[in-house]
Structures are given as C-alpha cells and as structure tokens.
Amino acid sequence: MFRAGKLSVAVMALLALGGGFLGVSAAAASQPLAQPHAAVTGENYVIGTDTTFAPFEYREDGELTGIDMDLIRDIAANQGFTVEIKSLGFDAALQALQSNQVDGVIAGMSITDERELIFDFSDPYFDSGVQMAVAEDNTEITGYADLVGETVVAKRGSEGETFANSIKDEYGFTVKALADSATMYDDVKAGNSVAVFDDYPVLAYGINQNNGLKSVTEKEQGSSYGFAVNKGQNPELLAAFNTGLAELKDNGEYQTILDTYLEQPAPAMASGFFGLLSDSMPALMKGLGLTLLATGLSILIALVLGVLFGFFKVSESRVLRGIASVYVSIFRGTPLLVQAFFFYFGLPQLTGQSIDVLTAGVLTLSLNAGAYMTEIVRGGIQSVDPGQTEAGRSLGLGYVTTMRRVVLPQAVKIMTPSFINQFVMTLKDTSLLAVIGFAELTYQGQQIYAANFRTGETLLIVAALYFIVINLLTMLSNKLDKRFNK
C-alpha cells in the first residue's frame, strides 16, 4: 500500500510555522524522546499501527488482530522483547513515529523512496499488488476494457489510485478517490462507482467478509510492505525484526500467519441488525465512556478558562483585554482538527515531551471550548444593564462585590442556555479526536465497520447513541436551568 500522507505534509507545514512562531530551534525539535536500547532483550517497544487495515490490522471482539499484529507479536516473542501496540490510524502512526511517540510502525506500509528518506525500513515482509473488484451482481464488467465511460473508485494516495490513473486514459474511465476501504466498497455497492481498485489482500479479506463485491481481475505486480523505525533510531529493534522475520520464515510460522488471513479466512457470520447491535455494544460503550470523560473534563476546564478570560474581556485593563482577545481569536480562528493534530503531534516535537492521547484531546477541546465560553461569559456580563452596576457601585459596594452579588447572578441566567449549547457542541466535537486515535465512540464505530463492512448499520447505531446521550443530557441541563435560574 502506498499512501502519500498529504496530511503529514500539512501537519509538518503547520509545525514549521509553529516552531518559528514559538522561537523553538530545530535542534530541540529533533531531540529523541525514546531512550536508546543497547539490546532488545527484555525491552518494551511501543509500536504504532493503522486503526483498521484488514487483514493486516483490525479488531475482532475488541482485540487487535491481523497479519501485522501476529507478525510483530511473534517476532517479539521470538527475539525476547515485548510490544505495546498503539492503534492510531495510518497518518497518525507516521506522525507519531516522526515525533518519537512510538518506537516503530507496522501498518501495511509500502517501502517507497520518499519514505526511506525519513524512516529506516526492515526487510520486506509482504508483497502486495492491486486488484479490481465490482459488485457481486454485476455481470457486465469483467475486465478493464468494460470500464469505458464509467467511474471507478480508489483509496486516496494509494497504490490502487496510482495504478488506476496509469490506465484510465487507455481504457477511458474516470477515477474518484475516497479515504478508506469500507466507504469505497459502499460506493461500489451503491452504484456510484462501478469498480474499485484496492490492495489485493484487503480486497480478498473484504470479499470473504461478505462485503458484497467480487474480484474480476488478477492482481497486478505491486510494492512490498516493511516495518519502519524513525531514521537513525532504534537500530537494534530493526535488526531484531529482520532476524525474527527470517526465523519465522524458516520455521513455517510466517506462512501459517499468511494462510490464516488470506488462504482460509473464516467466513463471516451473517448476523442480523440486532446481532450487530449486541456484538458492537461493548466496544461502543467503552467508546461512549471515553467520549463522556473527555467531554466532562474539557467542559470543566473550558468553564474555568471562559470565566477567567471572560472577566479579562470586560476588565478595564487594556493588557488583560488584549490577552483574552488573542486567546479567543487563535482558538476560534483555527479549525479544531488542526488544533488536535498540533497538540498531539506538534507539541511533542517542539517541546521534546510526549503527550498521551487523552491529554492532547482534552487540551484541544478545553482550549477550543474555552474560547467560545469566554465569549459567552463576556456576552452574558455585558448584557446585564449597566444601570445595575451603577446602582451597586453608588451604594458603596466594590467592583468584586457588585459583580458577585448583582451582575453575575443575572449574567449566569442569561448564559445558561449558551453553556448548555456549548456542552452539546463539545460532546459532538469529541468525535473529531478519532483522527488522533482517541478511542471514543466514533472511533469505535469506524473500527467496527472497517472490519465488518456494515457501514450504514454501524453508523446508525453510533448516531443513535450520540442522539440519546445528548438529548438526555440536554433535558437534564434544562431541568437544572429551570430549577436554579427561576
């Protein structure tokens, strides 16, 4: 699989900007985070991987499994070290590797010249190739020649896309790019595209999971997958991987792993909607828990930030007003997604301090929501009639007492509906943290449909969970509002 990582380029550009802005030297950015290990024996390595790239990595009953997973675990056992797998997403895993948040990445990654500039690759462990598939009931398309005038779909930045583009003029079809396999297959089933070009192991696995497609061509000669470490980092890990791989090939374990996933994949159990519901519920509940945790923490911190900067905004000090304005304009003036990437990938590169995904997520959401809260607090205070402050002050009450006893009780009443609104927004915004691999509700949903290809039903369940939780919380908030803000 070849993925160009346009995202990585964007993030790197942002980091470069951030680095210049903060005045952090390039030397600081390239400082290693991980401690060097002389030998692998007894060591624990953090390995980044894609969220779902079946059959190389995917979740089965909540456990990460697949060719990559079996391979890295068996090699670790063979070479006497242990691994901690972090399921981050492909782009995120590469970012994490560059910022030394992980020691290595195994994610069905093609060895390319570009990537060899920034990473050190192991010996190839798998030879891939592109294959074309169409909907199961499609009898008209049997080869490239039948594609004239049609639209096909391929994964953005993948080898499939490169291949499709290389032959599209010859056969007269159009190529459309989508982000992941599950949505591509749905696109073909929905008839938006007639065929999909994808990596053959992925396609083979999907077909075996009853994704509603069938392959109609032989696989094209493709690239090789490798395990990667950051350039110049963890050479002993790379060496151990190569040694272990060779030994697994010699003793037949390697072939057993491939056969497990490619030759005799277990046929998927076709369960009904309620089967899917009960199967996915444990993972989704775990995700929902993290969603609520991140929302709760973020809203609390945002409230503190909002009150602090809100008071700055209405203060008489030009400096304090300026600080609050800068804060608000930065966090309201940049997308939440960029902020999330920055805190998770950028900050570690700038500070040399690694950060866990929950911390990065809560930091992002609370700073972002805090900016909106600041405006809510400012608006609330300013919407109280100035005559109220004058009345308080003319009685000889100080600024703080007047605020506390006269202005704030009225302002809070005005602000409460906006607070509830922000709370709901922040809860929904947690779903964006899926991109940095935070295992909240949306992430869990993506994991599930990426493995079972039942996108529509899974998303329906995920949406229903959000809907129920948000409406319950809104009802509760409104009840509290009525009770305390009579």
Add this chain to the structure above:
Amino acid sequence: MSKISVSGLRKSFGSNEVLKGLDVEITEGEVVCVIGPSGSGKSTFLRCLNKLDELSAGTVIVDGFNLSDKTVDLNEVRQHIGMVFQHFNLFPHMTVLQNIMLAPTELKKESKADARATALKLLDRVGLSDKADARPAQLSGGQKQRVAIARSLAVNPDIMLFDEATSALDPEMVGEVLQVIRDLAAEGMTMVVVTHEMGFAREVADRVIFMADGVIVEEGTPAELFGNPQQERTQDFLSKVL
C-alpha cells in the same frame, strides 16, 4: 460649611465637552434643584458628584472627601451619598427586602437582623411595608422608585442625589415619589435633585440652578429664578415648560 464644593468642573466624553467649568457650593441641609433642557449636562454633573463619571478637570469635594484625589476610597465616599436613578435600577433577582439589605450587610455595617429591621423601617417610611417579599417585577413604577429611595437610605447617607427620579413614571405615580422626597427635605437631608417637575422645584428647593450647554446660566431662590429670571436663555426655557 459646604457639604458639596465644586470648582472648575469639566467633563468630556471623547472630544465632546459636556461640562464646561462649573462652580457650585451646597451647604448642609440645602435642597438644590437642577433644571435645564435635555443635553445640558445636568445628569453628568450629578454623576460627577459620586464619581460614577470620571472628572476631566476641576475639583469636587463632597462631605470632606476630595474626589480628584486618586487615593480617596470611593466606596467609602459613596456610602455618604445616596443616588436614585431615572430607571430605578432595582436588582431584579432579589426581593424588595434583599435589595435594601444588600449594601448594609455586604459592607458589614449591620448584622443581618439589624439590617432587616432597618429595611422594614425604611419600607414603612416609604409606605411599602406590605411589599417586603415582593420582587421588583411585581411593583408599579412609583413603588419601584420608592424602594430605590429606601435602598439608598439604608447606608445612612448624608447627601441624596436624584437623577430625574420621576421622568420614567406614569403621571399618576409622580406624586407618591415626590412626597417621599419632600419628606426627606423636611427632615433636613442635603439633596441635589435633577428634575423636570418645575412645580416641585418651586415648592421644595432652597435654590434652583438652571443649566444649559454645560454651564450654569443662572441660579437663585425659586422665587427669583421662576419669578424674575435674568437671562434670556432661562426665560426662553421657562416659557416653554411652565
């Protein structure tokens, strides 16, 4: 001795000069009514007396406190000066009683029980004993203004400022508020009253000040000012309002 001493008072909002050098002396127990067309600077003058508006130039000495002195404790000064506003500015989230008790209790002047007793006494004085537990929203305009006066009196001020206290009231409610102010005058309270009620000014004031365009055009006893105005501007104004 002067209770209020104003000299060379100037006040600008941006480039707009609203007060262009005022000199006023007000003695203890004196009731001064300030009249004049809208925009003449009457209200701004009043708001400079307790520094709700900053002074641009000149000095204001109230009850012995020099307001131009940056070190003077304004919260202390303001406890000597009650102020009543055109739009009442009652605290809508509190009952009538809580409105009146807020300042005495927050300023630790009185215990809660004492403040309550004082507040009830003040309510009785303005004729609203039965409204102690009402919310401002349940009161008529005249009742609101009487509560506002009671609230100002709760910190036991030496001076009372009235900023068009009856302008926002329905005509039938003006009388009840003026009666309360009249009673205060009779008790010897030093008062500065910005008003459009010429009859009231004539009846209650010891002295009437006529302001226009940020200056004091003319001042004198009600008999002098209303009976025999010297300045053309005063005559012009009075011919329109009387």
